Amino acid sequence: MTVRLFDTLSGEVRPLEPLEPGHVRAYSCGPTVYGPAHIGNFRSFLFADLLVRYLRYRGYRVTWVMNITDVDDKIIRGAAAAGITIAELAARYTEQFLADARALRMTMPDVLPRATAHIDEIVALIQTLLERGHAYRTEDGSIFFRIASWPAYGRLSRLDPTQLRVGERVEADDYGKDDVRDFALWKGPKPGEPVWETAIGPGRPGWHIECSAMSMRHLGPSFDIHTGGVDLIFPHHEDEIAQSEAATGQTFVRTWLHCAHLQMGGEKMAKRTGNIARVAEILERGVSPRALRYALISAHYRTSLAFSEDSLAAAASAVQRLDALLGALDSYRQEGPGDPSLEALLTGTRAAFEEALDDDLNISPALAALFELVRELNRRIDARSLSTADAAHAARVIRDLDRVLGVTAGEAPGQLPDDLVALLEARAAARAARDWAESDRLRAVLASRGIVVEDTRDGQRWRRVGEGERWMNHG
Ligand SMILES: [Zn+2]
Numbered sequence: 001m002t003v004r005l006f007d008t009l010s011g012e013v014r015p016l017e018p019l020e021p022g023h024v025r026a027y028s029c030g031p032t033v034y035g036p037a038h039i040g041n042f043r044s045f046l047f048a049d050l051l052v053r054y055l056r057y058r059g060y061r062v063t064w065v066m067n068i069t070d071v072d073d074k075i076i077r078g079a080a081a082a083g084i085t086i087a088e089l090a091a092r093y094t095e096q097f098l099a100d101a102r103a104l105r106m107t108m109p110d111v112l113p114r115a116t117a118h119i120d121e122i123v124a125l126i127q128t129l130l131e132r133g134h135a136y137r138t139e140d141g142s143i144f145f146r147i148a149s150w151p152a153y154g155r156l157s158r159l160d161p162t163q164l165r166v167g168e169r170v171e172a173d174d175y176g177k178d179d180v181r182d183f184a185l186w187k188g189p190k191p192g193e194p195v196w197e198t199a200i201g202p203g204r205p206g207w208h209i210e211c212s213a214m215s216m217r218h219l220g221p222s223f224d225i226h227t228g229g230v231d232l233i234f235p236h237h238e239d240e241i242a243q244s245e246a247a248t249g250q251t252f253v254r255t256w257l258h259c260a261h262l263q264m265g266g267e268k269m270a271k272r273t274g275n276i277a278r279v280a281e282i283l284e285r286g287v288s289p290r291a292l293r294y295a296l297i298s299a300h301y302r303t304s305l306a307f308s309e310d311s312l313a314a315a316a317s318a319v320q321r322l323d324a325l326l327g328a329l330d331s332y333r334q335e336g337p338g339d340p341s342l343e344a345l346l347t348g349t350r351a352a353f354e355e356a357l358d359d360d361l362n363i364s365p366a367l368a369a370l371f372e373l374v375r376e377l378n379r380r381i382d383a384r385s386l387s388t389a390d391a392a393h394a395a396r397v398i399r400d401l402d403r404v405l406g407v408t409a410g411e412a413p414g415q416l417p418d419d420l421v422a423l424l425e426a427r428a429a430a431r432a433a434r435d436w437a438e439s440d441r442l443r444a445v446l447a448s449r450g451i452v453v454e455d456t457r458d459g460q461r462w463r464r465v466g467e468g469e470r471w472m473n474h475g
Contacts, residue, residue: 001358003058005225006302008233008256009156013360016055016255018224023061025223026052027215027253029232030066030112032207033093034074037100038276039296039307040262040269044229046293047259047301047361049106051227053404054357065218066109068094070116072207076193086194087116100279103289104296105406113214115205121213122205123198125247126185130200134246138176141188141201147181150242156256157234183239185209208239212252216244226253230260260304262296269307277307291316294407300363318371322398322408325374328381329395333458338387339380346397349373353401370401420449427453428460 003016018024028048031037037045045066052064069075070090079089094114101108115122126143129135134149147153154160184206189195195202205213215223221244228237237256244252261268267275283289295315299305352369356362377394380386386394402408427442443453450465 001355003055003358004360005255005257006360007254008258009253014255016224018060019222019254022059023063024055024225025063025219026065026225026227027211027219027223028064028066028109028226029211029228029236030068030109031093031097032069032072032074033090033097034072034078035093035271036096036278036280038269038271038278039282039292040264040276041229042100042104042106042279043262043296043305044227044259045101045106046104046296047257048227049406050297050301050363050404051225051257051361052107053406054361057404058354063111063219064107064109065111065113065215067211067214068097068112068114069207069210070094070114071194071204080192090114090116096280103283104279104293105289107406111218113218115210115214118210118214118217119196119198119205121217122186122209123200125209125213125216125243126200128247129185129243132246134243135185136178137201138188140176141186141203142176142184143186143200143203144177144182145185145239145243145246146178147183147242148179150246152245153238153242156238156241159234159238183208183235185243208236209243211236212240212244212247215240216248216252221248221252222250223253225255225257227257227259230258233258257301259301263304263306264308266306282312287312288316288319290319290407290409294319294405297405298363298367301361318367319407321371321374322402325377325381326395326398326408327463329377329391329398331456331458331461332381332386332391333388334384334386334391336387338390339385342380342386342390342394345373345376346394350397350401353404357404370398370405373398420446420451423449424451424453424460424462431455431460 004013005016006013016024026048028045030045031041048064048066052062055062068090071086075086075089079086082089126135129145130137130143133146135143135145137143186200186203186209187193187206189202189204194204196204215226226237226240241252263269264275264277269276279292282292291312292315295307295312296305298315298318305311349369349372353366356364356366356369377386381391399408423442423446427439427446430436430438430442446453446462451462452465453460453462455461
């Protein structure tokens, strides 16, 4: 089967057919770095991460670009309020974003372009739009896109172009526009605002043009996938399509994917309403980053996701079940012929997992298949019907599926520094010599180094403090 995705523009689920066979080029609207991102933003980023991980799991090469908007009205206001430059404010919250992304195990995009590092591309794009008659200047040095010059405007959002923005609050600096629907490509210079001296005059870029310039710079004039939250469909993505296609004459994006909102307490999460929860704040409360990640990815991206203490607790328990199973499989030892039905169980799970995710990243049946496998393997561990090799094989399959999810404790059995390995070996030797005092002393030394040791009928096993029930055998 092939991967099929719901394209917002056509309103259809369609097979993914990359322009270059085997190579998917994808762009995601990233953070505007004026403050810490909230988990609603991260739901959208992690949806893109899940997509990229799955396409890579499926054998595609993926080039993934996520922009950083580091100049806009909110950044300018925030920097002025803090008495620092916009570069300083943006650097601070870019760091915060990257720290949150790392904690939540978001795949690092291949390119993280910043708007202020792409002024030349932005200016060149606006010049083309001016030359082609799709843009015009106003007295204050701003440049607007002329919507009347682009009849396809409104297709993505299914809005009537004649009605757009009519009745919207008119900004003070927008009075020079020919048409209330037109949007700013370039904002003329104003006191107290950053200014770039360019071939189209002094000023700074509008938000929408940044994404067109950066995506086309890094992925070409036409690319496969563009993602963002549903709130970006209009006007941001509508504007991106208009200005990109008006400039190049080519289809800008082949598949548009939009992630639904995160709800908290029955309302959409948004900074504007104060109904927000930030990643760092949640993690500071002691919530496991893997549980938070699971909570954010475990509902289908096109359904609105209700975030609550209950959903977080359910996510934590799901992650713990995976940890406990992998720990049990890693420490499992049983001589014997093995389980003849195991291979069919693992193959069937993988097939169900892939079938679900091929279908527009339908995560719920994929997780259901995985947790059915967890139950089945726990039964076989209790019945001791697996061999040592079976257990290792099952653990490898689960870790392979987790390349897509990114929620298990980590790569295969943990590596320890040599001195800790020596302590474990000394303890195993002490037990073999029935020197219980020495074995207890070594257990205490290991505990002081963050290693919990336990004796089982399969021998000594260990885990790191704080990594959940993820046991490793040693001696
Ligand atoms: Zn964007």
